[in-house]
Amino acid sequence: MFLTKLAFKNLVRHRNRTLITALIIAFAIFFFILMDSLIGGMTEMSYENIIEYEASHLQVVSHEYREEEDELPLKNLLTVDEQLIGVVKRVAGYQASLAELNFQARLNDGINELPVIGKGVNPDKLLDVFELQDKFVEGSIFSSGEYKAVMGKRLADLLKLKQGDYITLLVKDKNETFNTIDVEISGLLHTGNPKVNSSIVYLPLNIAQQALNVDNQVSKLIVRLENKDLAEISGHLLAENLKTLDNNLEVILWGDLEAVSVAGAKQMGNQMILAIILLIAAIAIINTVILAALERMKEIGMMKAMGLQRKEIIYTFVLESTGIGMLGGLIGLLLGGIGVWIFSKYGIDWGAMIGMDMSAFGMPIIGKMYGVWNLGTFLLVFGFGVFVSLLSSILPAYWAASKDPVEAIYHQ
């Protein structure tokens, strides 16, 4: 008990040193929490961008189509009939659904040609399932049966196209035969999703089906739920229900999509960077604690001369160091909490800061990016700070405590 009290007294007695060391730890923790929050926010934004503009929560496809989806094949398509819609509508949290026909196309403006992804859609359903209504920077959506199309502003800028211009989509139909679709641009979009902005052309479903010779078939049925947390349960229930209808149908959850995996992998990469930051912080903490111990060599000699045993000295020092770690950790958590609160409430506008549209660089950021709360990180990083402080004090304390008292007292 005496030694514990001594350690505590030492903390108070050398308050400047305690505070400075604690602040270094606090800064490392604060920085980590803030970075983690921003990276978490960016990942969350990537997921939202995929869900809100590209994939929504659930997709119903045929099993064979899923296997070759990257090629956007025109075989193994599905027919969306009343029965299928009925089953889908009964799923918990159902909001809307969209039948989509995806195909490869070459966008031709008479001079240049660019490969794009064509999407045949019902315009009303498109706006029900995806958050595109407010994203039109020119014109508006087409009506069913109109020879009109909507595309990203970025894609249009690339070919110097504007609303009202005519384009030709060169496609290959189900039999690999060339066909062309001549349409007028009815609207241009600018969303938070770079793929929608630069490589997708939407056009009426019936026109796409006719040009591709696929009768009334579509590539997939996209389902929007009330929120993304329902996807897991609703998706599995839907898959079960669909088995009674057609054993070949498969339900893809938003979290199983390749794009989400890529975003997840990016986050893993970011976590690695954070781990490196943490390692650097650990080295800084170790350095500070070692210097603090060396500085007190004289004090250690005195304690030894007064009869304290080596293990008692080590205990005192480790306890003191742990105290510094806890103090630093608490200050770090407080600062981190304030930082995350600011970022999550007010966000950070990278575009305004550097004066350009980040989405042009493939960064899915339009407008503000917000931080997210992650309580697990708070606990982890606090524990890490305390643990590193504790560990890093053992060796110098052991080294100092092993010295002859006279040598230690006269140590410079």
Added chain:
Amino acid sequence: MKNIILLFFCFFTVVVIITPVSAITAEEIINQRDKNEYLEAARVESEMLIVNGNRKMSKTMESFIEGNNALSHFTNPRDRGTKFLKRGDDLWMFFPDAEDIVKISGHMLNQGMMGSDFSYQDMMESDKLTDLYNFELIGEEELHGRQCYVLEGIAKENKEVSYYRRRSWIDKERFIGLKEELYAQSGRLLKIMNVNRVEQIDDRWYPIESVMENKLRKNTSTDFIIKSIEFNPGIPAGTFSLENMQ
């Protein structure tokens, strides 16, 4: 480019449907034309002149053709060492800089080969057109001062063909294709090929200079000029192997 040569003969390989107004049938016309243009085996030296707006490029190549197989390697300084190998329905490219063989597949086949107006798919079509299209003799016209039969082919149902409709002008006297128009199913004209010069080589008429135009794009065209051609040469075994590409 041997595949282009294949394309040439494909353009003029036509199925027969008897036209009541003519003494000669579409089938007879096509068969006559095939005698001139179908290549069992050949070695060809050729040049492609690609015009895209103000840009002009020249690419020279040597090609070996045998049945459904073809191997071309480019000989102009910029592309020297680049090779194309076609075996049946598969197409590979070899780029010396990358030192790697790449298989061309999927939607990449629709792109212009080496920036030309010939797509990779155009090169791939070595099937006899008579298997893919129902041809009909629709009339006779004068073209470049020559009297021609005009034939129109519509893709057979459920056959995988690039162009839904094609119209061919075939010289009445020499039985050689002088022009072909390629259409999409929508009726849109996609490409036009004109044969500007034909020569009689080894007792057969053969197209020596042709121009392909992509009608969806302005100011582009590709001239295909045969510098030398040798029919039925001895082609070493293993010429059409992937190992031979590197």
